[in-house]
Amino acid sequence: MANQARVGVEGSSTVLSGVGSETLNLRKRSRPGEKFIQGTLFICGIISIFTTMGIVYVLFTESWRFFGSPEVSISEFLTSTTWQPRVGEFGIWPLLNSTLITSFIAMVVATPLGLGSAIYLSEYATPRIRSILKPILEVLAGIPTVVYGYFAISFMTPLLRLIFGTSTVQIYNMASAGLVMGIMVLPLISSMTEDALSAVPRSLREGAYGLGATRLETALNIVVPSALSGIIAAFIIGISRAVGETMIVAIAAGAGPRFTFNPFEAAETMTGHIARISSGDLGFDTIDYNSIFAIGLTLFIMTLVLNILSGYVVRRFREVYE
């Protein structure tokens, strides 16, 4: 494209300056620099594709070994509510359940706060206030998750135990991990949502104001619905971030798979379990070792589905403004 544009300009200037057509040179030129850059970028792309493919390959082959061993069956894996490798029980549900509960709690915290702060930043805040608040949110996004983990265990858990009583709230519990995970995903949701809101053209807002809409009416009835696909995408990315989060749950949600719906009890999540098991010294090709790949594969499929879903939502519901 750039080539064509340049040729076009040269061509017209030649004509304008009145020089004869013999001097007009449209022949292809070799551009070694361009070729080199293109090649380098291609290699970068290839490397990332191969890495991804390698990871997927390992996940599948190791999981294959796991499901191939006589102690395990896929139906048990998918239906049983006990995960006890020592007695040969491999049901994913305790781990999956706890992952879902902690992520759910996180999203209950992060969605309204993220949406609210994004609406505030994009529709209400003066440039001055925005220039103060945005960096704060970015700092929140930059805190290592291990710090969040200790924040959960040393602040959130005691707080919950103070409010609900030490007999109700266990020292390790899903609620504390989920709440802190919500604070962790908050900046992600907030900044993605704010991007979506800011992308709504000013003319739509003016249209609403011109009909006598207040700021709030404009924000809720026009701007948010117009940005809905972006907001849903932010929400889905937030979930997959929470599902995949490891450090906070490993520290605060407790060790040991347990099938419980009580958020104040300890229950290990999928990621927490993988982290704990793989940090012990497991022999290669033991069933314990292979089991973590099966969990990893489940996680991978979950986040993959979420990402595909968010891509679909963005494409399907993207508003064409003009």
Added chain:
Amino acid sequence: MSVLHDPNPLNPNAIEARGMSIYYGAFRAVKEVSFSIESQKITALIGPSGCGKSTVLRSFNRMNDLIAVARTEGEVIFHGQNLYGPDVDAVEVRRRIGMVFQKPNPFPKSIYENIAFGPRINGWKGTKAEMDDLVEQSLRGAALWDEVKDKLKESGLSLSGGQQQRLCIARALAVEPEVILMDEPCSALDPISTLKIEELMFELRRQYTIIIVTHNMQQAARASDYTAFFLMDQDRAGMLVEYGPTDQIFKDPKDERTEQYISGRFG
């Protein structure tokens, strides 16, 4: 609403600007403009690009409030009250003085919802059937009903540019304003859609006061009752050069600069 009740129903002036100056930060974009706009007439604002026509137009419904750096001095009198008075609510002003923009900007909602939005946010409390009726009346008012009556559920964005602009007019009519401000409403449209909108303006004049900014001299000449000609002074501040009945402005301009502009000699 009670803020803006009418002390003198016989006043033929819909809006009157008194010594209005508008600033963007330190830059004065409009300098001491004073003129009165007659009710139920079409008034055209013309002048070269950047002379402050849009700025003046947007000051009539306090749209400039949305620009943080904009500031208005002087008075704009509407029903005997200064719209820039300390206790006037800009939201109420915009209900009474609607606006149609240069680029059609329908909401990404259905045609029906585009119309229903205005009444709903203004506390409309009727039945579904009454709303259906209001939607139909507004679309008829904007000469769009026949083209869209079978697809009210479709997105407003699925319409052509000219239809979208008439949808925006219908949307403005639905809140029953007294004045409709139009900022180059035809500049993004083809000649046939333009003609449709002009015909529509003549229809609307029976009920509404219309103020239109246009770059199209023929449009101003054929579609307006009054014409206001603006020009920039040496500080690039816009000022009102001449204002009068459209016939007089185009056939017998008093000011030399008006004559030069409409005959296409500068601007």
